[in-house]
Amino acid sequence: MAAFLIGLILVLILVIIAIRVGVEKEEAEETPIDSQIHVSGIYSVFRRDPREQLEKIRPSEEEIRKYLSAKNEDIGKLPLSDSDREEIIVAWNSYIDKNVLAIEKGDSQGVEFYYYDFPYECPGCKDFLSRGHYVSREEIYKHPHIIPPFHLGCVCMIIPHSGTENLRETTETGLRPFFDKGQIPQLPEWTCIVKSPDKQRYAIDESGK
Known part of the structure; x- marks a missing residue:
């Protein structure tokens, strides 16, 4: 017993x-659903704060100021004044904020694809990417360096694609993948300097060209 x-x-x-x-x-x-984003009907990509990711890979404001202080012209050989340098720093921070907010808004809406847009041609970006190149949220998650701005004076914006269509199968005019066969695309160095269009125009007028 x-x-x-x-x-x-x-x-x-x-x-x-x-x-x-x-x-x-x-x-x-x-895994808590709140910590993920919705992708194609499943929760497959972790939602990571894009601002936190950028802070780890982008230069600090102090580093940018130090770099600009030693530069006297932009890539177009236009002179840089103290006000130009300050404007470039303000614009850099502003475009980081705009692009981070765009991704956060897209996350809240379950957006899977984002495309790049420009208010005008960017001399620093034109040889690397153009309006209509698109990336997936998963690519952004894996490669946060593809979040603009890419260089000093960059005006590139990343825009959430509002359609429900899978852009990899799209016939929508002007949209094409930024990643070619999975290869990580080359991007401008952050040290590339471009003055704002108004400042460029003023410098040209002053030189009489």
């Missing part, structure tokens, strides 16, 4: 241990 009770107790202990291990495994495998 005693042996039977001991055996029964051991079996109960093993059952309790097995149940506990199973529960802990299920809890470890579960």
